[in-house]
Amino acid sequence: MTFEPIGAKIKNSSMGFDLAGKEWASYxxxxxxxxLAIYVAWQAMRPKIGLVNPDIQKNDEKVVNTMxxxxxxxxxxxxxxxxxxxxxxxxxxxxxxxxxxxxxxxxMCLKRKNAS
Numbered sequence: 457m458t459f460e461p462i463g464a465k466i467k468n469s470s471m472g473f474d475l476a477g478k479e480w481a482s483y484x485x486x487x488x489x490x491x492l493a494i495y496v497a498w499q500a501m502r503p504k505i506g507l508v509n510p511d512i513q514k515n516d517e518k519v520v521n522t523m524x525x526x527x528x529x530x531x532x533x534x535x536x537x538x539x540x541x542x543x544x545x546x547x548x549x550x551x552x553x554x555x556x557x558x559x560x561x562x563x564m565c566l567k568r569k570n571a572s
Contacts, residue, residue: 508538509538510538510539512538512543521543521544523544528566528568529568530567530568531565531566531567531568532545532565532566532567533545533546533563533564533565533566534546534563534564534565534566535547535549535550535563536550536561536562536563536564537549537550537553537554537559537561537562539552539553546563550562550563
């Protein structure tokens with residue numbers, strides 16, 4: 457058995473390559489390896505999707521908070537960034553989160569209409 461470089465089997469023809477079926481099959485491992493390398497590199501470079509809730513009530517299957525309308529008062533701000541130490545109320549933690557990540561999240565603010 458003699459060793460031939462891969463490029464030695466490629467023959468020029470008027471259409472580009474003149475290879476038989478078995479010769480094309482010999483390039484399948486190379487093409488597969490190249491495709492896998494490109495896929496792995498793409499997976500490594502694409503943005504990672506992180507958790508929205510970093511540490512609030514992580515032992516619960518779902519975080520649900522309730523509040524009576526009568527307890528709200530004239531105005532209230534609810535946290536939407538999941539970083540507040542007073543969750544579900546906003547404590548302004550979104551400001552640091554926005555600076556760190558470039559995000560633009562803010563609180564959900566509710567206020568009562570003035571009685572007219």
